[in-house]
Amino acid sequence: MKASLKLLLMKTLSLALLITLSCISAFAQDFSDKITLVIHGGAGTITRANMSPEREKAYREAMNNALEKGYDVLKKGGTSVQAVEAAIHVMEDSPLFNAGKGAVFTNEGKNELDAAIMEGKTLKAGAVAGVTTIKNPISAAIAVMDQSVHVMMAGKGAEQFAKEKGLEIVDPSYFYTEARYKALQRAKEEEKTELDHDAKGEKGGKGEKGGKEEREIKKRPKTGFRSAEDLIFMEGRKFGTVGCVALDKYGNLAAGTSTGGMTNKKYGRIGDAPIIGAGTYANNATCAVSATGHGEYFIRSVVAHDISALMEYKGINLVDAANEVVMNKLVERGGEGGVIAVDRNGNIAMPFNSEGMYRGYIKGDGKREILIYKD
Template sequence: MKKLLILISAFFLSLTAFAQSNKITLVIHGGAGTITRANMTPEKEKAYRADLERAMKTGYEILRKGGTSMDAVEATIRVMEDSPLFNAGKGAVFTHEGKNEMDAAFMDGKTLAAGSIAGVTTIKNPISAARTVMEKSEHVMLVGKGAEEFAKLKGLEIVDPSYFYTEPRWKGLQKALQEEKMQLDHSDTLKKSGFVKPDISGSSAIDKLIFDEGKKYGTVGCVALDQYGNLAAGTSTGGMTNKRWGRVGDAPIIGAGTYANNKTCAVSATGHGEYFIRSVVAYDISALMEYKGLSVQKAADEVVMKKLVKIGGEGGVIALDKNGNFAMPFNSAGMYRGFIKSDGSWEVKIYKD
C-alpha cells in the first residue's frame, strides 16, 4: 500500500512537471520607433529577422533542456548585445560627447530580486553585469565607474570603449547634432571624449545593414517562463542618440522598464524612457493584473495603448504571465519582436501589421 501511494504521488508530480514544461515560453523585443517598410531595405529586414531568431532560439534551447528562465533571459539578451544591429552592447548609440553609455536591468520573478547598472562604458555585456549585481551584491543599482569596478571584480569581460564603435551609430550622432543646428568637428569631439576611433576597415557590409534610428530610442529585452513556473525579465540599452549629462532612461529602473513577479507577469519595455519612468509602466501592468484581475493582454494594452498615449509616450512592451500567455503591444510605427512557445513554434515581427 505504501509503495502504491509513493507511485501515485510520483505520477502526479510528473504530471505537474509536464504541465509546467508544456508552458515554457520566451518573448523578445529589439527596440521600437520609426520602423516602417518604407525605411527598411530587404537586406536590413533579413538581417534583423535572422538575429532576432538566433537570439530567441538561443534562450529557448536553455528552457527546452530544463534550464531556468534567468539563464534563458541572460543568454538571449547577450546575443542581441553582441550584434551591432541593436542599440545595446556592440550596437549602442553615441551620447552628445561621443561616448557609448549603456544601461541594463535584470529581475527574478520568484524572489523579486533585481539588479541593474547604468552609465557604463566598458562592460561588454551589460545584462550580465545587471544579473551579477542582483546575485552577488546587496544592492539593486550601480552606476558609472563603480559599476564597472564591480563588474571587473566579479570577473565579467571588460573591453576598451572603442569596442562599441560602429560607423552608422557615429553618423547617427552627427545627423542628430546637425539637426540641432550645432557645429561639430569630428576629430576634436573624439579627442575631447577620450575616444580613439578604431580601424573598422571591412565593416561596410555591417554599415549597410544597421537601421538608422536617428534620435529615436532603441532597447533589447527578453521575458521568459521556465518549466518550474518561474518568470524572469531583462532589458539592455544604449539609450538615446545625443543624450547628455549622464541621462538614464527607464530600462535599468525596476518597475519602469523592467519588472518580474511570478504572481503576475514579467515585463520588458522599449520607448521614450522619460514617459515610461513617469508612468512606472512595467509595474503598472503587473499591478493591473494583481489588483484588478486583468489578463496580461488587457493590462498591457491599458498601459501602452491608453495611458502612455494620453501623455505622449511612445514605445511598447513585451509581457508574459505565469501561464505562458503574452502580449506585445506598441504605439510606435514598429517594434522588433518575437516569441517562441513550448512546442517550438515561433514568429518574428517588425511592423505594425
C-alpha cells in the same frame, strides 16, 4: 515484534517519500508545455518604406538567433533568467541593436550602457547604469542581483564589481560602430539647425527673411537623414532598447532589458531600462515585462509595474492590461514605444503605439513568429 514495526515504519516512510517526489516531479512538469520566450529589439519609426530587403533580412536573422538561444536554454531545463541572458547576449553582440556592441553615442562621444534583470519567483532584481567597459551589461545586472546586496550599481563602481566577478571587460572602443557615430554627428547638426532656427526665426524672424527660413525648416523632414538605412539607426524616433521575457518549465518568470540609451544624450542621463518597475519587471503572480520607448515617459508612468498592478489588483488579463497601459495611458501622456510581456500560463502581449517594433516569440512546441511592422 519490534522488527516488524520497524520494517512497517520504513515502508511507510519510503512510500511517503515516493509520493512526495512524484508530486514534486509532477509539479515541475506542469509548465513544460508552456515554456515561452519573447524578445524585442526596439520600437519607433520602423516602416517598410524605411527598410531595405537586406536590412530586414539581417534583423530577422539576428532576432531568430536570439529566440533560438533562449529557447534552447528553456528546452534543456534552464531557468527563465538563464534564457533571458542567452537571448539578450545575441542582441548585445550585434551592431544592429542599440545595446552592447551597437550602442549609440552620447553628446560627449561615449557609449554608456544600462541593463536590468528581475526574476518573478523571488522578486529579486539587479541593474547597472552608465557603464562603458562591460561587454554584456545584462550579465552584470544578473551578477548584481545574485552576488551583491544591492539592486543597482552605476558607472565606475559597477564596472569594478563586474571585473571582480570575472565578467568580460573591454576597451570602450569595442562599442564603436561607424553608423552610430554618424548618427551622433547628424543629431548634433540637427540640434544646431534647431538652435539657429530659434535664434533667427523666433527672435529676429518677424521680417520676410525670417518667415521664409521658418517655412523652409518646417518643410524639411524631421529626421534630417539622407537615406532609409540612416533612418534605421536614428534613436529618438527609433528606440533601440532590447529585451526578453521568459517562462521556464518550473513556472518561473523573468524579464531583462539592455540598452545604449539615446543618441546625443547629455549629463549622465539614465532611461527606463535599468529602473525596476519602469522598463523591467517580473512577478510570478502576474507577468514579466520589458519595455522599449521614450524612457522619460516610461519612468513617469511606471509602465512595467503598472501592467502587473492592473492584473494583480483588478484581475485584468495580460493582454488587456498591457493594452490599457501602452495604448491608452502612455498615449495620453505623450509617450511612444511598446512592451513585451508573458504571464505564468504562457500568454503573451506585444503592444506598441509607434510605427513599428522589432518583436518575436517562441512557444513550447517550437512555434515562433518574428514581426517588425504595425500591419
